[in-house]
Amino acid sequence: MKIQLQKVLPKEIEQRSFEIITRELGDISLDPANEAVIKRVIHTTADFDYVNTLCFSPNAVAKGIEALKQGACIVTDTQMARAGVNKATLSALGGEAFCFMSDPDVAAAAKEQGTTRATASMDKAAAISRPLIFAIGNAPTALVRLYELIKEGKLKPLLVIGVPVGFVNVVEAKELLMELDVPYIVARGRKGGSNVAAAICNALLYQAKERE
Amino acid sequence: MKIQLQKVLPKEIEQRSFEIITRELGDISLDPANEAVIKRVIHTTADFDYVNTLCFSPNAVAKGIEALKQGACIVTDTQMARAGVNKATLSALGGEAFCFMSDPDVAAAAKEQGTTRATASMDKAAAISRPLIFAIGNAPTALVRLYELIKEGKLKPLLVIGVPVGFVNVVEAKELLMELDVPYIVARGRKGGSNVAAAICNALLYQAKERE
Numbered sequence: 001m002k003i004q005l006q007k008v009l010p011k012e013i014e015q016r017s018f019e020i021i022t023r024e025l026g027d028i029s030l031d032p033a034n035e036a037v038i039k040r041v042i043h044t045t046a047d048f049d050y051v052n053t054l055c056f057s058p059n060a061v062a063k064g065i066e067a068l069k070q071g072a073c074i075v076t077d078t079q080m081a082r083a084g085v086n087k088a089t090l091s092a093l094g095g096e097a098f099c100f101m102s103d104p105d106v107a108a109a110a111k112e113q114g115t116t117r118a119t120a121s122m123d124k125a126a127a128i129s130r131p132l133i134f135a136i137g138n139a140p141t142a143l144v145r146l147y148e149l150i151k152e153g154k155l156k157p158l159l160v161i162g163v164p165v166g167f168v169n170v171v172e173a174k175e176l177l178m179e180l181d182v183p184y185i186v187a188r189g190r191k192g193g194s195n196v197a198a199a200i201c202n203a204l205l206y207q208a209k210e211r212e
Numbered sequence: 213m214k215i216q217l218q219k220v221l222p223k224e225i226e227q228r229s230f231e232i233i234t235r236e237l238g239d240i241s242l243d244p245a246n247e248a249v250i251k252r253v254i255h256t257t258a259d260f261d262y263v264n265t266l267c268f269s270p271n272a273v274a275k276g277i278e279a280l281k282q283g284a285c286i287v288t289d290t291q292m293a294r295a296g297v298n299k300a301t302l303s304a305l306g307g308e309a310f311c312f313m314s315d316p317d318v319a320a321a322a323k324e325q326g327t328t329r330a331t332a333s334m335d336k337a338a339a340i341s342r343p344l345i346f347a348i349g350n351a352p353t354a355l356v357r358l359y360e361l362i363k364e365g366k367l368k369p370l371l372v373i374g375v376p377v378g379f380v381n382v383v384e385a386k387e388l389l390m391e392l393d394v395p396y397i398v399a400r401g402r403k404g405g406s407n408v409a410a411a412i413c414n415a416l417l418y419q420a421k422e423r424e
Binding site for chain 2: 003004005006008009010013016020021043044045046047079080081084115144165168169170176189190191193194198
């Protein structure tokens with residue numbers, strides 16, 4: 001069989017992709033407030049499961065957009081997620097993206113405390129005196145540490161994007177976070193990833209930029 | 213319901229995850245040559261679809277491992293994939309990871325030629341006179357350009373990891389690549405991603421390191 005490529009201009013690829021996603025969603029109705037986030041996650045993963053697994057606390061998307069418009073910074077738990085965040089847009093809004101996973105002091109703290117670097121990197125982030133959004137795409141231990149810090153009143157993020165992926169304590173860490181009175185966007189279940197975390201950040205960033 | 217976290221030591225999380233994956237695969241038999249790659253992709257995505265979609269040309273994994281042992285470099289189509297590659301291991305084997313997507317000359321070439329930056333970044337990579345593995349996790353246009361360069365005899369990669377994700381020309385670009393006489397690892401269908409590309413690189417890198 002001859003394989004035929006569609007002729008699509010570079011600048012039209014993304015728009016065409018979103019049209020296909022919208023068409024394939026068919027009669028499924030999405031909350032308009034969450035639609036841009038859900039569609040961008042599907043765009044990033046080609047996985048329609050996220051229609052059912054993405055959970056939003058009340059007004060989570062509006063709160064995230066408002067935070068970014070006010071110059072909030074984004075803290076990730078992987079260099080991959082940080083690499084995926086649109087830093088030009090973030091910077092134009094006054095924010096910065098941080099990931100402390102490769103920092104020597106984080107590695108040392110993790111070793112001393114018998115914990116993961118992801119956990120130690122959240123402790124380091126908690127010391128930042130700027131408004132923060134957390135985007136956790138990999139390590140459930142990071143999300144558990146956020147849960148503890150928030151519960152103990154030591155941290156008050158403007159939004160937690162809780163989409164770690166995996167098999168050990170991933171489902172549980174997400175459910176724990178959703179018990180808290182904190183704005184969240186969570187991918188319930190095992191799925192998620194650094195790419196999903198970055199996609200959610202970017203969906204918020206693009207809306208924040210539009211509404212400037 | 214009380215949410216209970218499992219007690220798992222940091223260093224044991226990955227091993228435990230792979231045990232769960234192995235258990236859930238049950239009676240599904242994987243080609244032992246490809247098993248480490250398939251399981252690491254599932255570990256990265258929590259998506260068992262990859263058991264059915266990952267396609268390997270003959271001895272692709274062995275060829276990739278051998279190339280890395282000989283100091284092959286890895287070229288990615290996103291900064292995210294590059295960020296996810298274990299560069300310490302790659303560097304210990306004598307290789308480097310490149311991504312040209314953010315380079316001003318690539319942006320200029322793309323604009324001039326009316327193509328994507330991903331396409332232009334493959335042209336830039338083709339000029340590198342070192343042994344190369346390509347890891348394409350995002351842009352089908354990058355994979356199509358690789359197909360053209362290889363078919364025209366302008367490029368001879370040691371391995372192409374073809375796992376772009378998406379809705380426009382993604383399925384087709386992967387099928388095209390698999391028509392060529394080039395070692396490949398491809399995730400057939402729409403799914404894939406920068407995280408999948410990096411996971412496959414790392415599965416090869418860890419085996420290359422073990423067999424040094």
